Amino acid sequence: MTELAWISSTINTARPQAMGALLRYFRDLDTAEEAFQDACLRALKNWPQNGPPRDPAAWLIFVGRNSGIDAVRKRAKQAPMPEEDQISDLEDAESDMAERLDGAHYRDDILRLLFICCHPDLSPTQQIAVALRIVSGITVKQIARAFLVGESAMEQRITRAKARIADAGVPFETPGAVERSERLAAVAAMVYLIFNEGYSTNSGEAPARAPLCEEAIRLARLLLRLFRTEPEIMGLTALLLLQHARAPARFDEDGEIVLLEDQDRSLWSRKMIDEGLALVDKALRHRQPGPYQVQAAIAALHARAEKAEDTDWVEIDLLYSLLEQMQPSPVITLNRAVAVSKVRGPAEALAMIEPLEQRLSGYFHFFGLKGGLLMQLDRGEEARVAFDRAIALANTAAEAAHIRMHIDRLMKDGAARGPARTAK
């Protein structure tokens, strides 16, 4: 690893904090970004000579702020505009450096930076793209690759989204407790969105999209360091770690999906599982359950089972029913039905999901599970119809291939027998 690589990794670590502070000073995203870029260029020149500073974020903020102030002044000279109201806190430029970043400031700075990316006018894709660009500093090219679109299309999408953020006005007042927790919830949802964008993927695309999962984990850990006692943030971080731990086992060498119960569990990342389990344990001690914690607890039960047969489906069924109460959704009921089929058999699970058919008529996993349950109940004809629907709705080639495998088995066996399965 070259010196340059280490410098860029140090800059990246400092980025959310530095960008958050610069946004607070300049109250304008473009100015803050330019100031940060400038500070990075200077860091590349300065750090190899003088060694990395003890507090890289403070260094970048200080240098970035000075260069931003210069830039705003120059612009103000060209256009006869009073510049002072464009810049806040000018007078304390020096004292703030001394204050360093140990104040409560930086927590709100980072939260604000993340929060403006979750503006409700932005589509989920735009939110993710802007957050990856602004907060994580991922290049437009890399983001475009992750979203499987062209670079210029992504560039436009991000530019439009940033313009919308600028129009909406950035919320600068220090948030109160209620507002802070609302912001945190919105930001947590966005981090989860980033993760899912990376997680739902074909094997062929997996290498391009895996960085999204890693970045989501990085952001979740960042949130957790800022809000160390929030059980839902522990839950979110644990959930992402426990799911991502399975990544090395999710596809076979032909790129086909390997279902949870067929995965080679020795490939799961022990390190991520250990961290995830520790976080779940910590979160549950708070006795303030929330959706992320419950989902993390479910993932933890899978992670704790050494073999698929050891899975505690009774507990998973209970946790899903708790999740259903917190966040009623047909998809959660569908997931619960998988546990129900293990605990109480396919007939009961089928009865549970049949009322959902109308609402989930466009959902691949619904027909995949329905077909699987029917197959277990020896209702091969109906299973075939459900599987055909599933194939038509498959999002990825791997999903379709998996269902086709079921159909082949049905054809071969006549009335086939097979375990109920759903892609997870």
Place this chain on the structure above:
Amino acid sequence: MLYAILCYASEDVVSSWSKAQDDEVIGKLLNVQEKYVQAGRLGPVARLLPTTAATTLRKVKGEAVVIDGPFAETKEQFLGFYTLECADLDEAVEFARELSDVNPSGGSYEIRPVQMFQANKIPA
């Protein structure tokens, strides 16, 4: 004398390394340890999960209270430790210097003589 070499660094920095970067650092650190292992001087070594996964039990007004994370928020966190048999402090400092040379995290190594040591075995 047995020394504990305690590793402190910024968790933010270390946890944002890519897997490749992390593997590279760990590989180099293992290289440094190798000759000490061969010489039979290196005892247990541990790398800890991030402090976000930590819990602290602390007596508050005589009552044990469990809180999240380490008690004090600091710029650098305790990330792991080595135990090394050394003739003198210089040897311990030399070991820490070798580790530091290959570790780009820019943290610090605290060198502490060990007062009591129990090499209990945990069955694998």
